Amino acid sequence: xxxxxxxxxxxxxxxxxxxxxxxxxxxxxxxxxxxxxxxxxxxxxxxxxxxxxxxxxxxxxxxxxxxxxxxxxxxxxxxxxxxxxxxxxxxxxxxxxxxxxxxxxxxxxxxxxxxxxxxxxxxxxxxxxxxxxxxxxxxxxxxxxxxxxxxxxxxxxxxxxxxxxxxxxxxxxxxxxxxxxxxxxxxxxxxxxxxxxxxxxxxxxxxxxxxxxxxxxxxxxxxxxxxxxxxxxxxxxxxxxxxxxxxxxxxxxxxxxxxxxxxxxxxxxxxxxxxxxxxxxxxxxxxxxxxxxxxxxxxxxxxxxxxxxxxxxxxxxxxxxxxxxxxxxxxxxxxxxxxxxxxxxxxxxxxxxxxxxxxxxxxxxxxxxxxxxxxxxxxxxxxxxxxxxxxxxxxxxxxxxxxxxxxxxxxxxxxxxxxxxxxxxxxxxxxxxxxxxxxxxxxxxxxxxxxxxxxxxxxxxxxxxxxxxxxxxxxxxxxxxxxxxxxxxxxxxxxxxxxxxxxxxxxxxxxxxxxxxxxxxxxxxxxxxxxxxxxxxxxxxxxxxxxxxxxxxxxxxxxxxxxxxxxxxxxxxxxxxxxxxxxxxxxxxxxxxxxxxxxxxxxxxxxxxxxxxxxxxxxxxxxxxxxxxxxxxxxxxxxxxxxx
Amino acid sequence: xxxxxxxxxxxxxxxxxxxxxxxxxxxxxxxxxxxxxxxxxxxxxxxxxxxxxxxxxxxxxxxxxxxxxxxxxxxxxxxxxxxxxxxxxxxxxxxxxxxxxxxxxxxxxxxxxxxxxxxxxxxxxxxxxxxxxxxxxxxxxxxxxxxxxxxxxxxxxxxxxxxxxxxxxxxxxxxxxxxxxxxxxxxxxxxxxxxxxxxxxxxxxxxxxxxxxxxxxxxxxxxxxxxxxxxxxxxxxxxxxxxxxxxxxxxxxxxxxxxxx
Ligand SMILES: Cc1cc2nc3c(=O)[nH]c(=O)nc-3n(C[C@H](O)[C@H](O)[C@H](O)COP(=O)(O)OP(=O)(O)OC[C@H]3O[C@@H](n4cnc5c(N)ncnc54)[C@H](O)[C@@H]3O)c2cc1C
Ligand code: FES
Numbered sequence: 001x002x003x004x005x006x007x008x009x010x011x012x013x014x015x016x017x018x019x020x021x022x023x024x025x026x027x028x029x030x031x032x033x034x035x036x037x038x039x040x041x042x043x044x045x046x047x048x049x050x051x052x053x054x055x056x057x058x059x060x061x062x063x064x065x066x067x068x069x070x071x072x073x074x075x076x077x078x079x080x081x082x083x084x085x086x087x088x089x090x091x092x093x094x095x096x097x098x099x100x101x102x103x104x105x106x107x108x109x110x111x112x113x114x115x116x117x118x119x120x121x122x123x124x125x126x127x128x129x130x131x132x133x134x135x136x137x138x139x140x141x142x143x144x145x146x147x148x149x150x151x152x153x154x155x156x157x158x159x160x161x162x163x164x165x166x167x168x169x170x171x172x173x174x175x176x177x178x179x180x181x182x183x184x185x186x187x188x189x190x191x192x193x194x195x196x197x198x199x200x201x202x203x204x205x206x207x208x209x210x211x212x213x214x215x216x217x218x219x220x221x222x223x224x225x226x227x228x229x230x231x232x233x234x235x236x237x238x239x240x241x242x243x244x245x246x247x248x249x250x251x252x253x254x255x256x257x258x259x260x261x262x263x264x265x266x267x268x269x270x271x272x273x274x275x276x277x278x279x280x281x282x283x284x285x286x287x288x289x290x291x292x293x294x295x296x297x298x299x300x301x302x303x304x305x306x307x308x309x310x311x312x313x314x315x316x317x318x319x320x321x322x323x324x325x326x327x328x329x330x331x332x333x334x335x336x337x338x339x340x341x342x343x344x345x346x347x348x349x350x351x352x353x354x355x356x357x358x359x360x361x362x363x364x365x366x367x368x369x370x371x372x373x374x375x376x377x378x379x380x381x382x383x384x385x386x387x388x389x390x391x392x393x394x395x396x397x398x399x400x401x402x403x404x405x406x407x408x409x410x411x412x413x414x415x416x417x418x419x420x421x422x423x424x425x426x427x428x429x430x431x432x433x434x435x436x437x438x439x440x441x442x443x444x445x446x447x448x449x450x451x452x453x454x455x456x457x458x459x460x461x462x463x464x465x466x467x468x469x470x471x472x473x474x475x476x477x478x479x480x481x482x483x484x485x486x487x488x489x490x491x492x493x494x495x496x497x498x499x500x501x502x503x504x505x506x507x508x509x510x511x512x513x514x515x516x517x518x519x520x521x522x523x524x525x526x527x528x529x530x531x532x533x534x535x536x537x538x539x540x541x542x543x544x545x546x547x548x549x550x551x552x553x554x555x556x557x558x559x560x561x562x563x564x565x566x567x568x569x570x571x572x573x574x575x576x577x578x579x580x581x582x583x584x585x586x587x588x589x590x591x592x593x594x595x596x597x598x599x600x601x602x603x604x605x606x607x608x609x610x611x612x613x614x615x616x617x618x619x620x621x622x623x624x625x626x627x628x629x630x631x632x633x634x635x636x637x638x639x640x641x642x643x644x
Numbered sequence: 645x646x647x648x649x650x651x652x653x654x655x656x657x658x659x660x661x662x663x664x665x666x667x668x669x670x671x672x673x674x675x676x677x678x679x680x681x682x683x684x685x686x687x688x689x690x691x692x693x694x695x696x697x698x699x700x701x702x703x704x705x706x707x708x709x710x711x712x713x714x715x716x717x718x719x720x721x722x723x724x725x726x727x728x729x730x731x732x733x734x735x736x737x738x739x740x741x742x743x744x745x746x747x748x749x750x751x752x753x754x755x756x757x758x759x760x761x762x763x764x765x766x767x768x769x770x771x772x773x774x775x776x777x778x779x780x781x782x783x784x785x786x787x788x789x790x791x792x793x794x795x796x797x798x799x800x801x802x803x804x805x806x807x808x809x810x811x812x813x814x815x816x817x818x819x820x821x822x823x824x825x826x827x828x829x830x831x832x833x834x835x836x837x838x839x840x841x842x843x844x845x846x847x848x849x850x851x852x853x854x855x856x857x858x859x860x861x862x863x864x865x866x867x868x869x870x871x872x873x874x875x876x877x878x879x880x881x882x883x884x885x886x887x888x889x890x891x892x893x894x895x896x897x898x899x900x901x902x903x904x905x
Contacts, residue, residue, distance in 0.1 A: 050788070065711070066770070074712065075717065125793055128791070133804055140799050158808060176783045240710060240713060276689045278689050556666075
């Protein structure tokens with residue numbers, strides 16, 4: 001299949017305007033004759049569902065949560081980017097575009113990224129109008145901060161709870177449409193399959209998590225806004241329920257999966273404390289604006305710190321290595337996430353890590369505390385410091401934080417064209433669920449921007465183009481494809497319950513996470529990846545013969561839910577490994593040890609790998625087929641990223 | 645593997661847990677023992693240990709709601725030793741750590757108890773009443789697009805900050821569970837104050853408060869008798885001042901209601 005990204009003709013800055021004019025419109029009186037299913041009610045889903053309902057479409061919105069307000073988006077801390085240039089510091093749409101393409105290590109589509117930067121300004125206006133309480137200056141205008149390696153202040157924020165406030169804004173818009181009867185909300189309903197009729201997406205199969213009832217739902221188009229798959233690593237900063245099932249089911253029905261190996265490891269997370277650890281907690285990137293990252297200069301000193309013989313605050317300046325400031329004088333502690341993470345790992349690999357496990361580096365606030373006082377620091381970061389203390393029982397005002405990289409975000413996802421349509425006609429993907437605009441590495445504060453851009457300002461236009469060409473006939477679930485998909489879901493549930501093995505879904509998930517982290521994590525090499533592939537295949541066999549699920553399918557059964565999600569993670573894990581093996585270069589979050597510069601930085605191969613890898617499912621136990629979407633760069637020059 | 649405190653000693657605990665198969669079947673307390681619990685664990689990680697044990701023993705694990713485990717999504721909702729989210733002030737269940745307990749302790753774990761929050765199973769309750777209250781008016785009626793520039797409306801910083809404080813409610817329901825009347829006033833007041841304080845919320849100020857209060861009553865939440873256990877037990881510190889604002893808003897809306905016609 002030839003991949004058509006449907007990028008509009010014309011100069012970069014005019015593409016979106018032109019495209020909006022060229023897409024077909026659905027007549028206002030006809031909009032109510034179309035049903036659209038939106039799966040997921042995080043930022044990307046709530047914004048899409050509300051906006052489509054406002055236009056007049058009948059929307060059915062699904063979430064496995066008990067309320068849309070609980071989606072993982074709620075946890076985003078740091079902020080959202082927009083090229084407003086309110087600070088008069090040289091920002092522009094082109095600069096945000098440029099930073100995003102460069103930050104993504106030149107593996108994103110120029111046209112999409114430019115559109116993202118263009119609509120970013122409208123997002124802020126929209127959220128303000130909804131009553132989102134962004135941080136403000138004394139004069140009453142909106143405040144900004146610089147974030148995630150940007151050299152301009154373009155990040156809007158609501159203290160450390162930006163995701164919460166943005167999601168509650170989108171949730172309020174969605175709630176309003178529920179009240180108007182334009183959105184029907186299905187909570188605690190998990191999509192377990194996609195229904196295809198004549199090659200088009202026409203509905204979904206869900207399981208109600210409280211009653212266990214399996215239902216089918218029909219629509220003229222389906223939008224997946226089901227988030228990322230970072231939990232394939234078991235431990236990540238994602239919420240516990242985040243999973244790949246919706247996207248993976250769609251993949252098996254024909255939606256290509258793009259760049260699955262592009263995962264982001266965030267440098268500032270609270271380190272693992274024990275085997276019981278169930279998730280990792282992010283310490284917002286904004287802390288790197290004022291915190292200084294260091295490890296002891298020598299392994300001997302590090303050893304003494306690990307044993308508790310020396311306190312970090314007592315180590316002399318001359319015995320510390322502020323390694324980011326030393327290696328990257330221009331950006332210092334603000335280098336992009338992939339660079340910061342890799343360097344922390346390197347320090348620990350050298351034996352200079354701290355904490356009882358040796359898998360941590362320090363993030364030190366002593367200097368800023370001295371400069372502006374503990375009170376000032378508390379105003380900036382109070383909630384983060386309190387959270388750190390709650391979890392670790394250590395006071396970061398007195399003792400540097402211990403941090404270590406953790407899986408945080410997935411740049412890969414369902415392949416979509418410029419219209420956000422997958423390779424299945426009528427199936428769209430938005431937010432973290434698609435392979436999106438971040439290339440091989442996402443910049444801080446850009447995921448919230450992308451989710452809301454997709455939902456508020458892109459999909460409402462582009463979905464019309466498809467619907468206008470679809471007859472406005474009522475849809476129902478009479479077609480045999482619905483009964484067939486439903487039977488498939490029920491059979492799988494039965495199968496999971498029938499195995500009655502000896503290992504719990506959590507045990508399998510941890511085993512998978514271990515393989516992924518060791519061999520497909522911060523650094524990868526061909527040998528390790530080949531080993532991982534065999535291990536995952538073995539794990540998959542064991543899962544289907546030895547997993548243990550108690551209870552029945554006709555009740556709230558969290559072990560059953562978990563088992564289904566882990567089964568899909570195992571399959572996705574293998575594809576991630578395949579993708580990492582096929583990409584013989586290093587770029588962004590994908591660091592292949594064989595491909596690095598003499599200084600140990602990622603070495604891209606633009607000649608051979610400036611493409612999007614879009615994987616096509618070929619059937620059970622068949623190797624997937626790699627399709628390539630070549631990337632062309634007309635507006636930025638490909639350079640070796642340098643933050644020195 | 646030890647965490648920040650290598651000297652922390654593992655604990656053995658007795659748990660009294662509410663078990664209830666579904667909404668229509670009666671429930672009861674059941675006793676379980678858990679061993680070798682690290683003080684570094686979170687409360688939910690301790691329950692994970694219990695559930696893995698139960699599953700290995702062939703018993704149905706205890707159902708409970710959780711997701712972010714960072715104190716922000718509002719999913720977790722346990723009533724621990726007679727208190728919403730347990731003994732630590734300003735803390736959700738997921739952020740509560742076992743170092744707050746001692747070896748040999750008996751811990752009682754129940755679901756939120758309120759007529760408006762029926763039990764789904766074990767410790768999981770149905771809080772969709774909160775969604776319906778927001779649907780009754782917890783929004784500003786703007787469509788996507790066509791709104792003014794974000795900086796066109798200047799909002800004094802102290803007003804913006806107060807609105808933000810109110811807006812940080814996580815919708816967990818601890819306030820309802822802590823209240824002897826099972827009132828939802830703190831939850832409703834947080835949203836009403838946020839939008840009443842901001843210029844964007846002013847046009848719909850009266851109808852909003854009336855409709856949200858009406859829905860709250862319809863859902864079967866109790867009346868507020870000004871005791872303040874809601875704010876005392878709120879994990880994110882939503883202030884009682886919001887209830888005062890809500891009362892003021894409601895009285896003035898009633899006195900000058902747009903709904904009279
Ligand atoms: C701790 C943390 C902090 C972050 N901070 C920032 C930040 O400061 N700035 C930034 O830009 N980004 C940040 N991010 C990233 C950003 O939050 C996410 O990428 C983004 O919110 C994802 O939004 P989404 O709408 O795509 O998905 P989600 O918010 O994950 O929503 C997914 C939705 O899909 C539903 N769903 C999923 N599968 C199914 C199914 N099978 N059936 C039914 N429903 C389903 C869920 O119920 C949910 O409603 C952060 C991420 C983390 C983990
Ligand atoms: S699990 Fe999200 S607040 Fe506790």
